[in-house]
Every structure is written in C-alpha cells, then in structure tokens.
Amino acid sequence: MNAKEIIARRAALEPKDGDLINLGIGLPTMVPEHLPEDVHVYIQSENGILGVGPKPEEGHEDWHVFDAGGSLVTAKPGAMFFDSAYSFSLIRGGHVDITFLGALQVDEKGNLASWMIPGKRVPGMGGAMDLVVGAKRVVITMEHTLKGAPKLFSTCTYPLTAVSVVDRIITELAVIDVTERGFVVKELAEGVTFEDVERATDATLHKADKIITMPLA
Amino acid sequence: MNAKEIIARRAALEPKDGDLINLGIGLPTMVPEHLPEDVHVYIQSENGILGVGPKPEEGHEDWHVFDAGGSLVTAKPGAMFFDSAYSFSLIRGGHVDITFLGALQVDEKGNLASWMIPGKRVPGMGGAMDLVVGAKRVVITMEHTLKGAPKLFSTCTYPLTAVSVVDRIITELAVIDVTERGFVVKELAEGVTFEDVERATDATLHKADKIITMPLA
Amino acid sequence: MDKVMSAEQAVARIRSGDVLLVGGFLQRGSPETLLGALLERDVKDLTIVSNDTGTADTKTIQLMEKGMVSHAKATYIGANRLAGQMLIDDPSSVELVPQGTLAERIRAAGAGLGGILVEVGLGTVAAENKDTLEVDGKTYILEKPLFGDVALIYATIADKQGNLHMKGATKNFNCLMPLAADLVLVEAEKIVEVGELDSEMIHVPGALVDCICQREED
C-alpha cells in the first residue's frame, strides 16, 4: 500500500453516517472509495453540487455536471445543484461537517498555509479559505514530508490560508491532532515509531494518553 | 368614474414597457387592468412571485400560488417563483422600477408614513419599508383626503415608513411630484382647480411650469 | 439514517426556551401539522420567528392562547390578534422587522455572515437600538444574523433523504430557515423515494434536514 492509499483509507474512517463533506483536489478525492459500507455521506463540490457521484461512464458524460477542478462527474440520485452564493452559504454557515484538503505547511497553532509559495506564481485561494474557516472540522490529508522536508512546523512561514483552523492531520505515518498543547500524536501507522514521526516533523510533538495503531478499515 | 378608478387609470400610465412593478394591497391592485395595451410589465408579489397574473378562475385555484395579501392569484407564462431573500434582493437591489402603494401621510420632504397610527394596534411594516427604500420610483396612489382630512403635510406626524423616498403622488384631484422645492402640482384632474387641491392639502403646493389636465388613458 | 417519522416524534425534540423559525406566509405554507403536534407538548417560553405569526386560521395563535410563546419576531402581526395583544402588554416581547431585513438576517445566520449593512429602516423605529455605520459616505444599519434552535418547515414534496421542493409561492421563508437552525423539522404534502424528486427541483438539500413527517390534509 503506498502512502496515498494509507492516508485515504485512514481518512475514510473520519466521516459519520449522514455527514456533509467537501474534498479538496488530489488525494482527498480518493477518500470516498474507501468509506465503510454503512457510512453514507453527502459530498459537496463547491462549484455547485451536493451529492457528487463517481466519474461518468464513457458516452454518458454531461458537461453541465462537473466538479471544482473542472472535471466531469455524476450527480447521485437526490443530488442538488446550486449557485456559488448558496454553495458558500453551506460552507461558511457551518453546514460542512468535514473538509479534507492538502497543505503546504501546518503549524502547532493550527495555522494552515496551502495556497501559495512565495516567489512562485500565485494561483489564488479559490474556495480554500472559505472551507477551512467554515467547516466544522478541518482534516489535512497529506504525505508527511515533501521530498524529505517536513511540512509540520512550529510556525508557518508561507502566507496563511487561515489562522487556527486545523483539527487533525492524517499522514502515512501518523494521525496528529492540533490541541491547545500543540501537535498531539494519536495514532501511529503500522511499524512507525513516535521517534520516526518526530524526525520527519519540524515542531514539538506530544504523545496522546494512549497511542493506537492507525486503523485502515 | 369614482375616485379610485381615476387614480388607478392615471397610475396605469406610469410604467414603461418592460418595467418590473410592485403593487401594494388595495387600490394599487386595480392598476394592471388599466395598463395601455402596448405596455407589458412584470408584476412582483413580494412573498415570492414575479409575473403575477389575474385571479384564478373558479375550479382552477392552486393554493401554492398566492400574493402578499394571502389571496390566490395565477402566475403568467414565464413567471418565476423565489424565496423571500431573493424577492427582497430584487426589491432592495434597485430592480423594481415602480412601487405603487397607499399612504397615511406624505410630507413635502418625501417622507412617508404608511404603517401605523399611534395609539392604535400596530400591524407591522411587512415589506413596505423595503419597497419604498429599494424601488427606483415610489408612487403613492391614494384618495387625496381621508374623510375630508388632508393626507399631505409639511411634516409627517405619524411614525415613518421611510425618509425622503416618495417621488410622485397620484390622487383623484392631482398628480403631485416631490421635488427639492417640495410638493409640485404637475397635473389637475378634469374640472379641478389648483385652489381646490390647496384646500385639501396641509402643506405648501408649488405650480409646475406647465400644469396639464390629468390624462386617464 | 431514517428521517421519516410522525409529527409527534419530530416535535418531541423541541425544548422550553427554544427559538423556533417557522416558515410560511400568512395562512399559506405554514407547517400546521408540526405546530398542531407542538400544541400537545408541555413546553413554554418559546420564541416564534416568522413572517407574520399567522392568522386566525393558523396554529401559532393557538400556541399563544396556551401561553407557550413568550416572544415573537415578525414583519407583520396584523392578522394575529394575540400577537398584537402581546405587543401592547409588553412591547419588548414582540420585535417588528422589515420583511427584507428578516429574510437577510435569517440568511446571514445560515450563511455564516457576522452581519449585514442595510439602508432599509433608517430614520424609523426599525433603526432604534441598532448600531449604524458609515461606508463610503453612506449610512447603514448593522443588522445581525438571526439564528433558531429549531426550524419548522413546510415542503410540497420531500424525498426520504430530506431533499425538499416548495411549489410556487410556498418557498418564502421555508427555503431560508433550514440553514439557520440547529434542528430542522419538515412536514411534506408528499414523501417520495430518493431520486423521484428531480435534482433541478430541489430547493433545500437533505443534508440539512433532520426529521420529515407527513402533512395532514388541510
């Protein structure tokens, strides 16, 4: 199992039945296929769909039905379409239970940097600032390091997406919560030690009262 | 022709083809039947319809289609239904060309009192405050006096619906505009003199450069 | 996740002191079945937020008769004798709000806005005790979001997931309130299977709805 699959499998255990969730581009879109069978969620695409289904079969595409990345998708039975003001009412009004997204940097105050790297072209924040401020829970799903360099810091140095918003970080190494004490390791992946995670992290890590092995189903 | 019909007929000459108009309860609802044949307007009912048609024929009522007074109406082909936030977006966003409504008092600064009489039961302002502030033009359609007592004043004494909003007043005696100079008589009904109107008014009236006879078609 | 239940089961979750957002416009599209079930509950000190507190033909007036309602916020109370009496007896118990402001305040609550700046009401009693703000030379009233504990909603059609369709002019506040309350109770004229209600006809997503019951015949 590669890192991304580990992360997606673990992330798929986060939603409760009936949750409304939003998935960032990339890794988070792998979460739905790993959801437990008895957990049914409403997937929002912030461009205007609640109830996103899988990709359309060839020959059954409708270009009017697409996700926030511009890719064609399907709408499940019972899906709703809406304009951008309504979509962000759902997001900013606290109706999204979990937003899963990637990050460039996360720090121990829960600050998140995910939208621009100084000195590089600036793509824009899209709906990311809205999602992390508005969602009830912000779960970062990402590989623990980028080419060996840590992504968890004591203080973010990149321009922020939002202040003090991250609740949980799921990587291929560990599940880490952001608490008043800072980063707290709650789960370790099979065969990974607390010290392994510390070495891959540029911030102080605390141990949860009880650290369990990361479940993957 | 009674006073109300004179007022409704004259008021029906106000809208331009394609205007979006809103009609208060009572006399203003008589305006549509007198519209010139080449003037097609969109009639809004602020409870959630744009494109109100006539009353339903007996046996063809649908209780889901009603106006702001709770009366059953029909929706014209091309009518749209919407929620109260959208309805008042249309109103407050300046998309209503003319709102026709009655008044208790109007003064020469364009202040309007139309929603409560001190010492009596207070019904509430409904959508009146929104309409008179948001509409591009506010046309008051009312009988000139109430049991002989004037309704046009130098200063309103009842609680206001809004400040400085009235553009025009159409009564069975005259058409009076509210300008920087105050009340300006623009039209007089057939057989009515300027002095007749002055006697029925508790404010200074100015004469327009040219006063014409009130057209009724 | 079965949301379909009886009106009695739905209103069992209402507590004394709750702020109830009640959809409908005058006697039309008001959640009369839920209100009828609520009449049987032993709760009090309720706040009713609705366009107009209903008419003599609707059940909000019966809640008032039974002494269950301590506060009301509405745009119009002229068709509900008891709401008028409440205002006379205790002016602080009834708040009259311009209709667009009521809609925007409920929307603001649902949309996560901290407030909205409105022109409507300036120079009138609707501006009393409210902060005003000058922006680019114009003065506005700062209106705050209006939240509810429970929304009581009418729908023409609900599917079993809670997706709602409101026909014609029954959208009014019924479409807005589900976003602004913690608990959303719906009565529907017709309850259908998921997928029977066309996606383009859905006005409120099922994800916001907690309980659905069958509306009784008028």
Add this chain to the structure above:
Amino acid sequence: MDKVMSAEQAVARIRSGDVLLVGGFLQRGSPETLLGALLERDVKDLTIVSNDTGTADTKTIQLMEKGMVSHAKATYIGANRLAGQMLIDDPSSVELVPQGTLAERIRAAGAGLGGILVEVGLGTVAAENKDTLEVDGKTYILEKPLFGDVALIYATIADKQGNLHMKGATKNFNCLMPLAADLVLVEAEKIVEVGELDSEMIHVPGALVDCICQREED
C-alpha cells in the same frame, strides 16, 4: 421588447473601461460566444470579474492577449497564464478574493446591501487594506458590494422574455451576476418561447435580462 439578437449586437453596448461580470467556472459554462464577439470590438481597459479568469481553452485569455483587459478580480487564476503574468507585472491589477467572499460581494451588490461582515480571510492577505469590525466580541472583515457595468452570462435555456435556466453546475456565478450589473447579456444553448420554460426551472427572471443571443456549438 425583443431581446433576442446576435452576439455582435449584444456586445456592441460594452464600452472601454467597463467592469464585466463574467459567469462560468473554469472552462465550463463560460459565455464564450459573447466573449468571442467582444474580441472583435475595439474596446480596452476592461475589468474582468469572474471566478477564475478561465483557462487556456477559454476566451478571457484572448481578451488579455489583445491587451483589452487592465484589471481582474477572481478567486483563482492558476489556469490562465496571462492573468498570472498580470499579477507579476502589476500586483494592483489583479485582486484575488476568496470564492465565498466573491459570491457574497456580488450578491450584496445585487441585493442592495451596503456591506457584509465575513470571518474568512482574517489573518491572511485577503484582509489587507480592509476595515475590520468587532461585533459581539468577534472580529470580521467588512467586505463591500461588487458591482458590474455589464454581466456576460451563460444559460442552458432562455425564453424570449429572458427567463433563464442553468443546468447542473452551470449556475455558479451565472445566477448571481444578473442582479449586480446594469446591463445583462446572455448567451443560451437553446432559446424557447415564453411559457416553454417551466416556472419552477427559472433561475434568473427575464426582467433582469437585456439581450439574449444563441450560443455557438462548442
């Protein structure tokens, strides 16, 4: 009141210096026929307000290539190389706005709100040069309404009165912008007689629409 015309006739009303509200999301549901006609016009110094300034496959980038665009306001410009270059060349020429804030600012313009209080963006560059306000102990950014001179709108179906239906996810900003602009130009995949478009399927009322043209096949 015939609103149906060619795209050329519709865009003839656009002037240099205009602020254009352009609907669509990435390469989907963007008013490409109107933008194509605009490319032939001799106007400049346009401001483009849109979700994302389009992609390499859409025509906003061609307007930029021709030097017709001096300013852009968007949530995302990562798929339009020239918008990125504009930002590098002159940071004041491109304003990046969180997506919900862009939607609410356009809605506020259409709804007559003087401003809205939002939490999103606090502590980030999105709060720079903006007033903040404390309400009931919480801090908010005061965001102002965003108006356009002209809205360029995609619709799936338009009737001849200008009533519009946007299918699926093409509603995005296409539904909001017609309320926020003085002049509303629409291209529709299909133009039908009044009454053929069901009242419950109308997302934008014809009263707001000035010009309708036939969208060219993709």
